[in-house]
Amino acid sequence: EVQLLESGGGLVQPGGSLRLSCAASGFTFNGYVMTWVRQAPGKGLEWVSSITHTGTSTYYADSVKGRFIISRDNSENTMSLQMNSLTVEDTAVYYCAKGGSSYLINWFDPWGQGILVTVSS
């Protein structure tokens, strides 16, 4: 069974940093794109960032480009999201999701349970 477990969320002040992690199991981790998607309270889904199977290519939404860094460790079956210069607009539940391809960002299945990041003073 594929399982994705996010960790590292919590409360952080504006301008601060936080690092999210996603631990994966139940599939060949190094064979798939991995992605972060977020959902602000009461709002819709927003794609945040994706990384290809080897980590060679990374992609970011304009809203986080230059502030967030996605990475993966295929030896540990983990993916991370380093979030810097956080603003209140980054407050959301962050989901880790497995892609359907090794290099193409097409669909996401399954998703982790999500982890809450709150940016507030």
Add this chain to the structure above:
Amino acid sequence: QSALTQPASVSGSPGQSITVSCTGTSSDVGAYNYVSWYQQHPGKAPKLMIFDVNNRPSGVSNRFSGSKSGNTASLTISGLQPEDEADYYCSSHTRSATVVFGAGTKVTVL
């Protein structure tokens, strides 16, 4: 990266069929057959219902189907059931090699 356009809400009675539309541009929906649909119940993680326009993952009911014409994709739920009440999101691969989601549609079973 403008969000895909979805109706805010769609409703139907049990047993009826409903269709949720998802309109993009020639840079996303119209460019590729990489449209997917997700179901999200309150407080839960999204679940993949349709991928690559009209493919159902294993375990998803055949009451769910997808299609696309030009820049607009559609999700049809036939034989509407109470458990289908949820939020539904479409997404599409884009020419920028990224993904864009729709704003979401609340499906209500009357």
